[in-house]
Amino acid sequence: MDNRKSTQDVALGIRRRVFEHSMRNNGGYLSQACSAAEQLAFLYNEALNLGDPTLPAIPKPFAGVPRAGNDEYVTGAGYNGPFEPQYDRLFIAPAHYALVAYATLIETGRMAPEGLEMFNRDGSSVEMIGAEHSPGMEVHNGTLGIGLSTGAGLAWGRKRRGETGKVCVFMSDGEVQEGQTWEAVQAAAHHGIDNLWALMDVNDQQCDGAMDSVMDVRDIAAKFRTFGAVCVEVDAHDLDALRQAKAEPHEGQPLIILARSSPTHGMSFLQRRFPRLHYVRFKTTEERDEMNAAIAEELGIQPVELEAH
Amino acid sequence: MVEMVNRPYAGAFEKFAVANPDVLCLSADLTSSCEIDGFRDRHPEQFLSLGMAEQNMMSFAGGLGLAGFRPFLHSFGVFLYRRPYDQLMASVAYPRRKVRLMGFLPGITTPGGMTHQAIEDVAVMRSIPNMTILETGDATEVESICEAADSIDGPVYCRVLRGSVPRLFDTPIEVGRMRELAMGEDVLVVTSGIATEEALRARDALSGAGVSIRHLHINTIKPFDPQPLLDHIASVKKGVVVLENHVIDGGVGSLVAEIMAENAVGKPLVRLGLRDTYAHGGSRAYLMKHYGLDAAALVAGIEKIIGAKTGITEDALAVARVDAVHSAVKAEAL
Numbered sequence: 001m002d003n004r005k006s007t008q009d010v011a012l013g014i015r016r017r018v019f020e021h022s023m024r025n026n027g028g029y030l031s032q033a034c035s036a037a038e039q040l041a042f043l044y045n046e047a048l049n050l051g052d053p054t055l056p057a058i059p060k061p062f063a064g065v066p067r068a069g070n071d072e073y074v075t076g077a078g079y080n081g082p083f084e085p086q087y088d089r090l091f092i093a094p095a096h097y098a099l100v101a102y103a104t105l106i107e108t109g110r111m112a113p114e115g116l117e118m119f120n121r122d123g124s125s126v127e128m129i130g131a132e133h134s135p136g137m138e139v140h141n142g143t144l145g146i147g148l149s150t151g152a153g154l155a156w157g158r159k160r161r162g163e164t165g166k167v168c169v170f171m172s173d174g175e176v177q178e179g180q181t182w183e184a185v186q187a188a189a190h191h192g193i194d195n196l197w198a199l200m201d202v203n204d205q206q207c208d209g210a211m212d213s214v215m216d217v218r219d220i221a222a223k224f225r226t227f228g229a230v231c232v233e234v235d236a237h238d239l240d241a242l243r244q245a246k247a248e249p250h251e252g253q254p255l256i257i258l259a260r261s262s263p264t265h266g267m268s269f270l271q272r273r274f275p276r277l278h279y280v281r282f283k284t285t286e287e288r289d290e291m292n293a294a295i296a297e298e299l300g301i302q303p304v305e306l307e308a309h
Numbered sequence: 310m311v312e313m314v315n316r317p318y319a320g321a322f323e324k325f326a327v328a329n330p331d332v333l334c335l336s337a338d339l340t341s342s343c344e345i346d347g348f349r350d351r352h353p354e355q356f357l358s359l360g361m362a363e364q365n366m367m368s369f370a371g372g373l374g375l376a377g378f379r380p381f382l383h384s385f386g387v388f389l390y391r392r393p394y395d396q397l398m399a400s401v402a403y404p405r406r407k408v409r410l411m412g413f414l415p416g417i418t419t420p421g422g423m424t425h426q427a428i429e430d431v432a433v434m435r436s437i438p439n440m441t442i443l444e445t446g447d448a449t450e451v452e453s454i455c456e457a458a459d460s461i462d463g464p465v466y467c468r469v470l471r472g473s474v475p476r477l478f479d480t481p482i483e484v485g486r487m488r489e490l491a492m493g494e495d496v497l498v499v500t501s502g503i504a505t506e507e508a509l510r511a512r513d514a515l516s517g518a519g520v521s522i523r524h525l526h527i528n529t530i531k532p533f534d535p536q537p538l539l540d541h542i543a544s545v546k547k548g549v550v551v552l553e554n555h556v557i558d559g560g561v562g563s564l565v566a567e568i569m570a571e572n573a574v575g576k577p578l579v580r581l582g583l584r585d586t587y588a589h590g591g592s593r594a595y596l597m598k599h600y601g602l603d604a605a606a607l608v609a610g611i612e613k614i615i616g617a618k619t620g621i622t623e624d625a626l627a628v629a630r631v632d633a634v635h636s637a638v639k640a641e642a643l
Contacts, residue, residue: 139371140404143395143398146364149400153368153369153370154372157372158376160378180364180368183364183365184368184369187359190358191357
């Protein structure tokens with residue numbers, strides 16, 4: 001697809017959309033937009049080779065789960081383009097980043113803004129925790145730690161079939177607490193799966209708070225390298241650094257890019273909430289109004305018009 | 310004397326996989342124990358070693374399914390659902406990937422004790438939407454399990470026998486079709502897996518005692534068409550006995566009980582199997598006797614249904630096969 005906007009503009013648009021949505025819905029995954037906006041903008045706007053969407057701009061309602069006889073069932077992968085040998089595939093491993101991913105689809109012209117209005121509504125496929133039928137999703141990743149394994153399996157299969165498209169897994173750093181992540185890296189390295197790469201949002205945050213207080217994961221770059229991956233660490237908000245990292249040679253090995261991010265980048269007001277940033281709710285009407293004004297100003301937009309509680 | 314077949318899976322899998330290039334052989338460090346060591350050596354390009362890491366293997370297999378491959382996962386049954394249950398759900402069962410789970414050492418067929426004995430696997434798999442469950446009861450079924458499993462449009466879990474396996478049948482598994490092994494009219498005996506051989510051990514003695522047995526062998530546990538079973542239940546006078554190499558909760562006994570209850574069948578039912586207990590490590594013959602899974606237990610169950618003693622003693626039952634725990638036909642003790 002033609003890049004209508006610069007990646008920087010896409011990132012700003014993601015933050016604005018997630019902010020507006022969270023304001024209107026009395027809370028949301030704001031910090032994930034702060035930390036990951038550049039990363040998802042980078043993936044969709046320039047790093048991945050994706051074809052035009054194959055699904056309608058306004059997502060269809062939930063069409064049932066996969067089961068024998070449900071011929072209506074489709075995954076949300078069509079928003080990332082068709083499954084063709086030359087195109088890349090993307091898995092959003094931390095499925096609770098769905099709101100940020102949906103905002104990215106809108107900013108890159110892959111989904112209509114109306115899609116976000118369906119977020120977390122009963123009967124909608126635009127689910128709060130991205131399901132495999134949700135826009136931009138291809139598999140369930142809501143149970144954290146399984147995404148990289150799936151990516152490794154698909155990448156092995158695509159390589160075996162001689163497909164040139166790569167497999168990318170967008171990850172979050174909390175997933176490194178799961179043993180499966182390490183099983184996946186060692187398997188990818190053992191089998192030389194080098195058409196696989198991961199971009200990890202290292203925001204040092206998890207549901208209970210700062211990661212080093214919940215379960216210290218120590219030097220994950222050294223761990224990834226020891227397990228057999230090529231690993232580079234960059235500033236997640238520096239697009240040139242992301243570009244350079246993506247170009248890192250990794251023949252015979254998977255590439256893991258650790259994107260060190262700030263969970264309040266672009267919404268400094270959220271620093272007051274540190275370290276409980278996983279899902280931001282408003283404690284009082286006054287706080288919401290104050291946050292609305294402060295973050296809108298930082299994002300260069302008017303405060304969101306809110307209905308009275 | 311029943312014919313014994315040595316390592317029927319080994320040759321059957323190799324033949325099947327070689328003819329189907331999109332079939333991949335996955336192993337989690339139990340390659341010779343699952344009789345695929347020869348395949349690994351002769352067809353390395355179709356073999357993927359994934360090490361002792363079943364969680365990754367399960368999701369990895371889901372990814373292979375996305376690429377159009379049909380991975381056969383080989384391990385002991387327990388290791389295909391206990392540790393990687395979450396991955397089984399999210400990466401395989403929900404999306405209906407064509408992943409074939411070849412679970413060896415079902416129930417108490419291993420001296421490995423609790424950690425190695427898949428005693429509740431059928432109950433677990435029955436409760437998973439989209440899952441198909443097949444169970445082998447003899448060498449012919451083992452020889453045809455790959456074809457049967459690969460005919461399923463979705464994930465399938467198979468209880469596979471290994472080592473020296475008796476040949477009881479001369480026709481391959483037909484998915485969804487139970488075997489009618491006897492058509493008597495007093496008591497319906499329903500068995501699956503190795504329990505079928507036990508029931509056959511009691512056949513002559515029961516006949517001699519004047520008990521007319523109708524005997525069904527189940528190799529497709531899910532999906533299950535209730536009507537043929539209901540017809541058979543209607544054809545017997547006394548009641549039903551189910552014997553299975555599994556806990557009585559959630560397995561074939563439960564399946565039969567559910568069908569009887571939902572169809573208001575007012576006949577007695579006896580479920581034989583592990584009764585809310587783990588087993589421990591020991592020989593198969595010892596465990597089957599100790600936990601009431603053998604021919605003698607079946608006779609006792611039938612006596613309960615008919616309300617009378619048959620007079621059948623242990624000695625009257627056909628001789629149980631006794632495999633040495635460390636016999637040459639097994640790749641290793643486990």
